[in-house]
Amino acid sequence: MTLMTPPPIDPEEEEMLVPHSEFAATEGPQPMEVAPAEAANTVDTPVVDDPPSARFTWTIDNFSRLTGKKLYSDVFVVGGYKWRVLIFPKGNNVDHLSMYLDVADSTALPYGWSRYAQFSLAVVNQIHSKFTMRKDTQHQFNARESDWGFTSFMPLSELYDPSRGYLLNDTCIVEADVAVRKVVDYWSHDSKKETGYVGLKNQGATCYMNSLLQTLYHIPYFRKAVYHMPTTENDMPSGSIPLALQSLFYKLQYSDTSVATKELTKSFGWDTYDSFMQHDVQELNRVLCEKLEDKMKGTVVEGTIQQLFEGHHMNFIECINVDYKSTRKESFYDLQLDVKGCRDVYASFDKYVEVERLEGDNKYHAEQHGLQLHLKRFEYDFMRDTMVKINDRYEFPLQLDLDRENGKYLSPQADRTVRNLYTLHSVLVHSGGVHGGHYYAYIRPTLSDQWLKFDDERVTKEDMKRALDEQYGGEEELPQANPGFNNSPFKFTKYSNAYMLVYIRESDKEKIICNVDEKDVAEHLRIRLKKEQEEKELKRKEKAEAHLYTIIKVARDENLHEQIGKNIFFDLVDHDKVRSFRIQKQTSFSLFKEEVAKELGIPVQYQRFWLWAKRQNHTYRPNRPLTPLEEAQSVGHLREVSNKNNNAELKLFLEVELGQDSRPVPPPAKTKEEIFLFFKLYDPVKEELRYVGRLFVKGTGKPMEILTKLNELAGFAPDEDIELFEEIKFEPNVMCEHVDKKLTFRASQLEDGDIICLQKPLQPGTVKCRYPNVPAFLEYVHNRQVVRFRSLEKPKEDEFSLELSKLNNYDDVVERVASHLSLDDPSKIRLTSHNCYSQQPKPQPIKYRGVEHLSDMLAHYNQTSDILYYEVLDIPLPELQGLKTLKVAFHHATKDEVVIHTIRLPKQSTVGDVINDLKTKVELSHKDAELRLLEVFYHKIYKIFPLNEKIENINDQYWTLRAEEIPEEEKDLGPQDRLIHVYHFTKDASQNQVQVQNFGEPFFLVIREGETLAEVKVRIQKKLQVPDEEFAKWKFAFLSLGRPTYLQDADIVSTRFQRRDVYGAWEQYLGLEHSDNASKRSYAANQNRHTYEKPVRIYN
Secondary structure (H helix, E strand, C coil): CCCCCCCCCCCCCCCCEECHHHCCCCCCCCCCCCCCCCEEEEECCCCCCCCCEEEEEEEECCHHHCCCCCEECCCEEECCEEEEEEEECCCCCCCEEEEEEEECCHHHCCCCCEEEEEEEEEECCCCCHHHCEEEEEEEEEECCCCEEEEEEEEEHHHHCCHHHCCCECCEEEEEEEEEEECCCCCCCCCHHHHHCCCCECCCCCCHHHHHHHHHHHCCHHHHHHHHCCCCCCCCCHHHCHHHHHHHHHHHHHHCCCCECCHHHHHHCCCCHHHHCCCCCHHHHHHHHHHHHHHHHCCCCCCCHHHHHHCEEEEEEEECCCCCCEEEEEEEECCEEEECCCCCEHHHHHHHHHCCECCCEEEEEECCCCEEEEEEECEEEECCCCEEEECCCCCECCCEEECCHHHHCCECCCCCCCCCCEEEEEEEEEEEEECCEEEEEEEECCCCCCCEEEEECCEEEEECHHHHCHHHCCCEEEECCCCCCCCCCCEEEECCEEEEEEEEEEHHHHHHHCCCCCHHHCCHHHHHHHHHHHHHHHHHHHHHHCHHHEEEEEEECHHHHHHHECCCECCCCCCHHHCEEEEEECCCEHHHHHHHHHHHHCCCHHHCEEEEEEECCCCCEEEEEECCHHHHCCEHHHHHHHHCCCCCCEEEEEEECEECCCCCEECCCCCCCCEEEEEEEEEECCCCEEEEEEEEEEECCCCHHHHHHHHHHHHCCCCCCCCEEEEEEECCCCCEEEECCCCCCCCCCCCCCCCEEEEECCCCCCCCCCCCCCHHHHHHHHHHEEEEEEEECCCCCCCCEEEEEECCCEHHHHHHHHHHHCCCCCHHHEEEECEECCCCEECCCCCCCCCCCEHHHHHEECCEECCEEEEEECCCCHHHHHCEEEEEEEEECCCCCCEEEEEEEEECCCEHHHHHHHHHCCCCCCCCCCCEEEEEEECCEEEEECCCCCECCCCCCCCCEEEEEECCHHHHCCCCCCEEEEEEEEEEECHHHCCEEEEEEEEEEEEECCCCEHHHHHHHHHHHHCCCHHHHCCCEEEEEECCEEEECCCCCEHHHHHCCCCCCCHHHEEEEEECCCCCCCHHHHCCCCCCCCCCCCCCCC
C-alpha cells in the first residue's frame, strides 16, 4: 500500500498521512489531558451487534481553553475493535490541527495483531455543513502503526476564527466514520503460483506507476513493440528508457517473484524523492507515451503508440448570426470524460459531443485499436479553491458501442466500414481521497472472463462483479447493526472507484492480443537478463545459506598504507575495503590459514592474526593476538567468542614480519611487557597524513630511546628532532594529546593498538602553516565540510561549492558566501536549509544569527545535508526581519484591473501606514481619494480593517487582503441609509441538495430608505458594466445563512436589512445569481491534478 510511514517531514511543510508518533514531542504513552469542561461523545449506530461500520461524534466544549498538548476521545467499538480519536488542539508541532484514529487497546493486543479500516475524520462546520472539513484515508493498523491520520488536518487560523463556523460557543464537533475491513495475509500469497503472473514492487509511492505499467505490459502488441525498440549490449538500463522497459517487461514475463522498478525510474531521471511522490496515472501515461513515441521514431516500431492509442476529435464551430464555419482536428491519447453529473460512460460521451454556444460541436474520430478513457474523478472546486475527489456512482460497460444511435459520437470523416465495438481490457482504480490514496488495476490479459487484480506485489484472481460493479463508486449501504431499532441504514462513501479504463476494439482483438515470446527479445537482452537472474539466484542462495558461513575480513599493512590519508584519517582501516573470505563455520581456523596462504602468498608459519576490539571511546583497534588454543577452534566458534554484536563477520589484523631481504619471517614471541603501536606521519607544509608502519616497544622504555627507529620509519635523518602525539578518539570530538618523549610508554598510558602521530616541529620563521600540528590538522579534518550552494531561484542546480568548517558560526558562513559572490555586505545574504527527504529548500529561511554553527544549518532530523540555498536581498537581513511583508490586491476604481502589491513595513506599523505606502504605488481616480483595506475569503468580505490596527498579526496566507477606494456615496450616509454586502452566486445541485456557491468579487453598496430593487439594479448594472442582454438573465435574492429569498423589482430592498443581531454581517447579503463567466482556463491544466507538489517529468 502507498499509505505507508513516510520519512519525517518539516512541520511547516505540506500535509502527509502519518502516524502521530513521528512528531510526538514526548516519548511513551501519556495520560489523557482534559480541560475541566466535559467532552461529550456519541456513536450514531448502537453498539449492540458490533457493527462493521459506524459514525462516532465527539463534542468538545471549552475547546480554546484546552491546556494539554493532546486529547483522546472516549473509546468506541466498531467491527469488534476498540477505537478512539486523538487530536492535538494546538497542532502536533505544526500550525494545523492534528487528528488521528487510534487503536485504543493497542498495548494489550497479542503479538502480530493487525486490522484494516477505511475511515474519515471531520471537523463539523456549525454554520454551514457544506464547509465541514472532512478527510478520508485507509490504513492497516499494527503494533508499529497503531494510529494513523493527518498531522496537518486544517489551519489553526481557520479553526480558531469564530467567523468560520468550526468553533461555535467555544464548542468543536469532531466526527469519525470508520469501516473495518477484512485483513488479507499479504505475504504468504504466491502470485505466480496462484495466477501465473507476478506483481511490481512499490518504491514508496509508486503504486500509480505500477498499475499503469501492468496495464501497458498486458497489451501484448505494446509489449512486442517495446521489445523491438533498438538497444545494444553497451546500454545501461538506468540510462536508457527503452532498455529499462524491455528489462522490466522481460522480468514480468519470466520471473517467479515480484519485479523491482528502480532501474526504470532511474532511467526516467528520478531521484528517491520522486519515488515517494505520488502522481497522477493519466499524467504519467501521457508523458510516458510521448517519451516512447519520440524514442520509437526512426525505428521499426515507429508509429506504434499512435496506432494503439491516438484518436482525434473534431471541433466544429458554426456562427449563429454570421455565415462562418470552421473545423479543427485535434489528437489525443486518452479521452477525458466527466464523472460529475453523468451516470455512465455513454452519458459522458453525450456531454462530450453536445452542442455548446461557445465551444462548438465536438465529434470523436475513432481510428485507433485501443481506447483509453480517463474519468475525471478529481476536479477543481472553485468555491473551496481546492481539488476534490468525485466519488459519485459512475457505470461503465463490458462492451462499449460507439456506433450506437447512427454513430452520433463519430465525425463525418470517420471510417464507417469499421465496427466501433470496444471490449473492456483493464480498469485502473484509485482508492482514497484527494490528499492521498492507493492505485491498483483490474486486468483481463486475454480478454477471457477471468479478471486479475494487480495490487503492487500481489496478483489475485477476481470475478467480474469485483472488477466492474464494485468500481462504479457511489455509496455503500451497510446492513443495520440492529434491525430491531428504528435507525437509518448506515451509508459509507465508496472511496475506491475506477479512474481510468482501457478498451480494445473487437475487430482488432487478434492483432492486439498477440503472442509474445523469447524470439521477440533481443539476444543481448536475453543474455544480460539471464546472467542477472543467475547472479540474483546466487545471492538468494548465499542469503539462504548465510547461517552456515562466517565472513572473515582480513586487514594488512598494505591496506593501512592505501587508505590512511586518502579514504580515512582516523583509526586504521575501513574494513569494508579489505580482503574478505567466506568460510563455512565448521572449518577449523588452521584450514582457514591455509586458504590465506594460497590467496595471499604468505606461508602459514609467518601468519599472526590479531582480534580487533571496539573501545569505550568508539575507536576500533587491534587488541590481542589469537592464542594457539583459539586457532585450534572452528571459525564459527571463534566468531561467536570474539564478537559480542553477534553479526556474521570476524575481523582480523594479519601481522607479517619482514626480514632484511623484505621476505616474511616467523613473528617474534610477544611478551606482556611489549606494546604493539601503529605510527602515522604528518607533514604540516603539505597538510598530508600517511601511515608509516608499526613497532613493538617495551612498556618500560621511553620514546626518546627509539627516536632513531622512528626517524627511519618517517624517512628522516637519524638525529631529526620530532614531536609525538597520541590519536585517542574522534567521536564526538577529536582528542589528540602530546606524548612526552621522556616518560615511559606505560606512564603515557599506551597499550596494544594505540596510534602515535609523528611530525617535525615548525621552526620560528619558517613557512606559516594553516594547521601547524597534528591536533590542529585532525580537528580540521573532523569538522571540514564541503557545502554545495544553490540559488534559491534555481533550487535544483549546484552553483558553487565552498570548503567550510562545521564549527563556523553564522557570520563566518555568510562572509564566505558574500566573498565568493563579490558582495560587500554579508548581511544581505539570506540562507535556507535543505530538506533531505523532499530534496527541496525548507519553507522557512534561516533567521539572522538564528543558528550557532554550520552543522546546525545542515542538520535535518537524523540526517545531515551538504546543500544550502542562498539569496541576495535588497536590504540587510536584520532589517528585513524587523519588517512585516503583506501582499495586497489593489482594485482600481474605474479600470477593470487588479494589481498585487508587496508592502514591506516595520512590524509595529498600522493599517493606516499600509494605505499611505500603497498610495505612493497605485494610480488613484482622483488625488483626494481615500483607501480602505478589506479581508476577503471565499468571495465574501469578512472585515474592514481599522486604520489603527497593527499589521504584525495580520495573516495574508489564508485570505486575501484587498485595497480599494472608498466610494463617495459611502462617505455621506444618512441616518436610514444602509451599507450592505453584495455577492455573486450560483446554485449547485450536487449531493441531492441545492447549495449556494459564491464566486467573483464581492462589494459594498449603499441602500437608501424606500429604494426599490428596480432602482438598485440600475446602480449595480452601471457599477459592474454588464450588457443589457446578459443583465436581463440575472436574478436577485436576499440571502441569510445561505438561504435565498428572491426579490421582485417593486420590493423595497432596505426592509430586508433591518436586523442588526446577525451572527456575521457577511452572512446576510444581496445575492446576484448568474452563471460564472469568468475564465476557467487557468484551472484547466490542473483540472485533474491532485494536491501533489510537482508535475510528472521524465528527464532522459
